[in-house]
Amino acid sequence: MTRELPLLLPLVHIRPLQPVDLPRLMELERLGYPNPWTEAVFQDCFRSDYRGWALQLDGVLQAYAVVAYLFDEAHLLNICVAPSARRAGAGRRLLRHCIAASLHDGMQAMLLEVRRSNQVAAALYETEGFKVIGVRKGYYPDGLGREDALVMSLSLIGEHR
Template sequence: MSLHDLGSILSIERSGHAFPWTETVFKDCFKPGYDCWGLWSGGELHGFAILARQYDELHLLNLCIHRSFQGAGLGRRLLRYAVAQAQAASARCMLLEVRASNRAAIALYVNEGFATIGYRKDYYPAGNGREDAQVMSLNLHHSP
C-alpha cells in the first residue's frame, strides 16, 4: 500500500471500528520502520495490515477487513501473510493488542498460534469509558 491508498484505508478502518485511527496516524505508518500491506481483489482494497518493526520483533498494530468482506477468511489470509513475512525477515516474535471484547479476533489469533501474555488496562476508547486490551504473542522461532 502507499499514501495514494489512504482514502480506501480510511473507509475500511471506519467500516470496522467504532473508534477508528485518524488520517494522521495512518500517514505516520508510511514512514520507515513500518510495513503496510493491503489485500486487493479486482483492483479494490478489501483490507490491510500495519506492523511496526522493532529489533527482532514485529508488532501488529492494525489488521482490518472491510465490513462487507468480513467472515470470508480474508483476515486469516492477511494475518498468515504477515506472519510469513515476519518469518522471512527472521523476526523472533509478533506481538499485538486486541480489544478484550473482540471474541472473533481473539479466536482467530488463538487459532493461528498466538498466546495471551498479558492485559493492558483501559487501553482502548469505548462507548462507556475505556476497554482493556488483551496482549498476545506468536513465537516465530522454530527449533529443530
C-alpha cells in the same frame, strides 16, 4: 446435457500499502472500528520500520494490515477487513502474510493488542497460534469509559513454526 460451470474465485493479491490508498483506508477504518485511526496516524506508518499490506479482491482493496518492527519483534498494529468481505478467509490470509513477511525480515515474535470484547479477532489470532501473555488495563477508549486489551504473542521461530 448441462455443463458444469467453472468455480469462480475472486483474484486475491497482497501488496504493500501506498499513500494513494489513504482514502480507501480511511473508509474501511471508519467502518471497522468505534475509535478509528486518523489519516495522520496512517501517514506516519509509511516509514522504513513499518510494513503496511493491502489485500485486493478482484482489484479492489478490501483489507489492510499495519505492522511495526521494533528490534526483533513485529507488532501487529492494525488488521481490518471490509464488512462486505468478512468471513471469507481474507483476514486469516492477510495475517499469515504479515507473519511470513515478519519472519522473512528477521523478526522472532509477533505481538498484538486486542480488545477483551473482540472475540472474533481473538478467535482468528488463537487459531493461528497466538497466546494471551498479558492484559493492559483500560488500554482502549470505550464510550465514556475504558476497555482492557489482551496482549497476545506468537513465536516466529523454533518449534512453534
